[in-house]
Amino acid sequence: MTGSLRLSTACIAGALAGRLSIGLGRGRGETLSGRVILALDPKAISKLGAGRDIILVSGTNGKTTSTKNLTSILRDFAGEGVSTSESGANMPAGIAALLAQKPRNRFAVIECDEMYLPKIYRLLSPKVVVLLNLSRDQLHRTGEVRKVSRLWHETFTKDDVTIVIDRDDPFLEYSVANAGHVIRTTFGGRRHPDAATCPSCAAILDWSTGDYLCPCGLGSKLPDVRADKRLNGPQRNTVLVIEAARLMGAEILADEAEDLINRSPDRIYDFSSAGQTISTHLAKNPESWRQALGEVTSDQVILSVNARGIDGRDTSWLWDIDYSKLLGKKVVCTGERRLDIAYRLSVQGIDVSVASSFAEAAETLANEPIQAIVSYTAFQDLLAADLGINKGNSK
Template structure:
């Protein structure tokens, strides 16, 4: 790799030192502060760190941290990989990740949906993975059609190889301007944000996995890859069992997206799939933690689509603790709770906690779901009998619970 200019070397070194100090003092994992300091000293540091590397950018409303982890595992077949493993998905996090692995020839970066055009322009990444777009953080994120429009404009005319989920009409529309697209039938359980055609505004007709606009020619492209139950089907029609350890249909979709990206880097399925099987948890997601005989499995759900996937993974025979905050990273607006169908929890022991527990309690009351209101997570956990319990929490509530157990990964 080309040696960095002296100013960039200094900025990178000081950023790494700040990140190390942050970890040593227990203030955080250093994945943001190091990048911020580096960018303060050298505003063009991300571009310089990205130069000469083969990069993949991963963006979506849901699943990007997990898919980034899966792709990274697959690409380890080729050598060292730089990645923002803990979800710091804005430029400061990208700088920190690349600086920490300054000699890695490969990089896989999770990118916040809003920042994708900027990061793509800065890094010139050769591969972009786009999975889904749905409502999220309503007080911060723009209308998702506007996000899709920004993606579409950013990809237009670029030589970037895009791996895109063709089951999501917004993702398909955004990716269709790219010079090269590999279409993946990754599924779309949450459809409430894509009943209208992004091309003309007409209604979309849906039949099984297929969709097409009733008023123009916009339609679902033919996929090269597909997830079919517990298997992936590759472009040659070969079926591969997705016997990964991460649970749920959404993670099998994430896995087939990861396999498609890995093949774009030259890693065949037979080499990539064993790497994917090694991933057991992602930044605390799906981890089971234990206290006083109570085994709590941690599930993250940040928005309506995410809650739908969490319900798919949660065991209906177990009690469930729900925790919701509304801090900056969550979005201050909790009106999205009314888009989640909580009736699936009827008949289960449900315990509600978090800073916005009263908002969630009202939503559950309207859905006729019986629940117990708890002041803290510890109180909710202490009320459980010894055995297993599922915990579903949004972002900062999830991080708070992780910290209770030493930020389990």
């Protein structure tokens, strides 16, 4: 079988498998479709990516949102077809499926799991790679942040790829130390919670200026882009996305960029329970919990933690977070692992109570503003209960 016949047969079989999967109600079919494609043609990813302008997006937090954001910016500003995964599939099978769907699209914006990024990078020869951030994830997911940083450090060695990073993150600066072309964006520096020591040489990093510097030279590179220090996590990701879009030819004026940054999607949803509107943050790992805690302004807070499937059964990551923002507030813990989070908070001197459900938690609180932070499946439960009154981006 010739190479092109093998590929086209694989793509037809993959499309059929995808449709079958959807027909049987087993999801969007991307993963099954991609598995069939790769089983019939193991080189399908590089063949389907050849000659296309590819951008890879990776990082601990905000991959799916940033990929969607970049796709929409490129569609608007470059006026070209853009391939992407609508479901956030970010491993090889999902990537094969999205490339097979519209092979004539010039652009492909591809979300990539951190550990698979080196493999996909080598298979696809992207023009641009966007590295959003690196922080500790849950232990069952990505592994230790230094391990990922070292893996990336050994990966990015080509001269013809531009890598866009938040240079305030020492792990990203180390990741691109061998890269030929880097766009460094700074947000005025902020201390990285996992970077007491240098990712390169393990010396104690000097953070005394609010920025980091190591005697080995890490941290000494000047930024190319200086952005506002006050931006939150999703907004910082949007700044990187805009730089990537510009590299792909999109002309984005300063006021258009500002508008895009201000419209950055956030993981905040309004739910209604016990007659209250509860502003709810979806957070899934220490960094997204830190960001959500940073935005808590109410005196009443519900925390809901499950440890099911995608949440991961291990809740030890709860100990990686500083909850001092909750001191003096009325906090109610719920979810299947409410005792885990309640105990963690009590160790930090926070007065907590527990409730058997989100609704019961809301009932115990006064008729004053309530904010909630919930883990992934706890959030899915809220959606399933149809309590949402403004699903998504309530800011």
